[in-house]
Amino acid sequence: MSQTQLISSKLNSASRRRKIQVGWKYMWAGLFICVCIWLISLVSHKLFPIPLVSFFWAAIIGLIFPLAGLIWGFAKNFSPLETARWLDKEKGLKERLSTAIELSETNLSSPWDELVISDAARAVDKIETRSLLPLRLPGQCNWILLVLIACFVLGFVPEHRSKNYLDLQRDAMVIKDVGENLEILTNWQIKESPPNFEASTAVLDSVEALGKEFQNGKLIRKDALAKLSSISEKLRSEINNAPPVPSLRDKASFPKDGVPASSPSDMQKRLSELEESFGTSKNISTEKFDALKSTLEVIKNAASDLSDADTGKGNQSRLDIAESLSKLSSSTKKLGLDIPNIEKALNALNSSDIDQFLSNINYSAQDLDKLAELSEAIENLQMDIDSIGKDLAEQLExxxxxxxxxxxxxxxxxxxxxxxxxxxxxxxxxxxxxxxxxxxxxxxxxxxxxxxxxxxxxxxxxxxxxxxxxAKEELKNMLKQIADSQNLMQALQNLERAQMAVGNCQAFSTTQRPGFSPYNNPGAGVGTWGKDDQQLSPDQISDQWDNSGIQRPDASPLGFSSRKNNSPNNLIPSRVKGQINSLGQMPSISLRGVSIKGDSKVQFQEAVSAAQSNARRALNQDKIPRAYRDSVRDYFDDLKN
Known part of the structure; x- marks a missing residue:
């Protein structure tokens, strides 16, 4: 390699190293600007309610600066003469390299020129560009570290927000949640029960559009309530255009709660099929089935003593169970019920096959449950048939x-x-x-x-x-109007729930539909079981217990005066001292440490009888949660004893 080539190679290496060093320097400078931008955006977010998307744009803008500095350094060009002068200055070569570069660019050749180039080549050969241009962390790194620490500390500082802003944010979240639920429920309504008229379709579409508008997050609570009220009024106007017959609105659109949609002949055919499946037994009440179930349950519980069959107690238990099974089998045969598993259980008991006996007892219980359900279905279908009008006038009425x-x-x-x-x-x-x-x-x-x-x-x-x-087409058209009316009433209920949610700043799922519920707070009802964890204080007790004016399809609207006047069978005067007369004087009553004196108009016997009857019926029909059955049973056993 010639001396000129050696000098050129060293200068090129130094130029590349200078590019890297300049890019390294500018990159750190850009990174300092980046963290400063991030700090400014973080401080702004803590002080002002700027959107979170601003952090995304701040990060993008901040990262542009270090990348731009790095690219700027790599793109910078250094001429050989500039690099030579820089090396002369850094290494103290007294312009040897710059003079050699200037002489090499001329075409003149003299011994003096060769001597200068040779001297420059010897000097440049000793230069190490890596040691001359090392990559070290600049002094700006300290400031960058301080800014990052400040950002970290600011992350634990709570945002400063005014109460008005927090209320607006909470309202926006509630309105968005309400809009999502309105859209979902309206779509489900249109899918499950498509509207029959254009007016109903337009109203439901407006409800769906309102749900989408709520999801945009641009409405305040006042405007949202105004829009909900406007749509609700439109729905009420459409509902008022429905047929004015109250019975139609209650029954026609929901055949399962009123008269079934099947014809009387089809219903009679179905009844015949059920009676044929049921067998020869007829007119078996629910109480008889409950008695059979209770007897079977007693036999099943008594079977726990059969493990000690070799003892005298075990033999006596077997004889008692066999006698009870025989009586149960005779009772079922008298009622016309065909339960072969009872006979199989009796045979297994006689042959000392305890496992087979227990299995047949369980099968017998299942057979009784199926027969009870079939009997209830026959009874309900017969009631539906009896409720149908005998002629056109009665049906229309x-x-x-x-x-x-x-x-x-x-x-x-x-x-x-x-x-x-x-x-x-x-x-x-x-x-x-x-x-x-x-x-x-x-x-x-x-x-x-x-x-x-x-x-x-x-x-x-x-x-x-x-x-x-x-006339038939007119009735069909009226059915369509009623179906649309019911659909609109459902949409109106959803809007009322939406108004309740927006007005109270609550989630849509926390609002409940208006109406009677066995799990609501104390109030009017139809005798269903309420919450056991809610107790009435004296200021909460009110005369709201007479449900004679309540109309519900699944329960009878009976008041207290409509109940039967039977006395409890097992009510003895050992717990209730004194004579209780609704028209006379009540000397004293001892009820668990409570002594009450004075006149009483409470019909105690009727109340106890009604409560025991309702409790027994609820227990038999599995209407009481399993966790509370023992408590209810023990309470009413105390009344009986």
């Missing part, structure tokens, strides 16, 4: 639209049939005449029935059938 539709279909088929006699036609005319008055609540149905009656009188059967078909 009771609001039984499905049965009325089936009756109109039968009339149309009779009019179209050639086997219709004059007597049957006259009976149909009389039935139509009786139906005119209750049909006035069904739109144009009364006019169609009147036209059908007049056409039947004149002998025009085809016109009468057409008029009946028009």
């Amino acid at each position: 009771k609001g039984q639209i499905f049965a009325a539709l089936n009756r109109l279909e039968d009339m149309i088929n009779q009019l179209e049939s050639s086997q219709l006699t004059d007597l049957n036609l006259q009976e149909m005319i009389e039935e139509l005449q009786l139906s005119l008055s209750p049909a006035e609540n069904y739109g144009t149905c009364a006019q169609s029935l009147s036209n059908a009656k007049d056409s039947a009188k004149s002998g025009n059967k085809s016109a009468a059938a057409q008029s009946l078909a028009n």
